Amino acid sequence: MANIVSQIADKVRPVGVSTNYGEPVEVGDQTLIPVSIAWFGFGGGGDDENGGGGGGGTSIPVGAYVRRPGKDLEFEPNLISLLAVSIPVIWVTGTVLRKLVRVLKK
Numbered sequence: 001m002a003n004i005v006s007q008i009a010d011k012v013r014p015v016g017v018s019t020n021y022g023e024p025v026e027v028g029d030q031t032l033i034p035v036s037i038a039w040f041g042f043g044g045g046g047d048d049e050n051g052g053g054g055g056g057g058t059s060i061p062v063g064a065y066v067r068r069p070g071k072d073l074e075f076e077p078n079l080i081s082l083l084a085v086s087i088p089v090i091w092v093t094g095t096v097l098r099k100l101v102r103v104l105k106k
Contacts, residue, residue, distance in 0.1 A: 033065040
């Protein structure tokens with residue numbers, strides 16, 4: 001089973017940059033290069049008779065680099081995705097700060 005997990009990991013590792021930066025797309029007089037955050041996870045285990053394994057991945061579109069005629073390359077964020085990702089981060093930060101304040105008051 002460990003051999004299968006290693007083989008899958010070797011196949012996924014070089015995909016990173018092409019997963020995070022898409023192929024340039026021409027839209028009218030603009031060139032768009034999509035950008036995302038992606039991660040993958042794989043696991044395996046089991047005993048001599050029964051094997052187990054699993055894997056998964058996700059990709060979150062965070063924006064695009066846009067080149068307009070006569071202008072420099074600019075990054076334009078995908079505000080909906082950034083908001084969806086930032087809400088759990090803000091919640092965790094608030095929870096940690098609240099607990100830290102309680103500990104420091106004692």
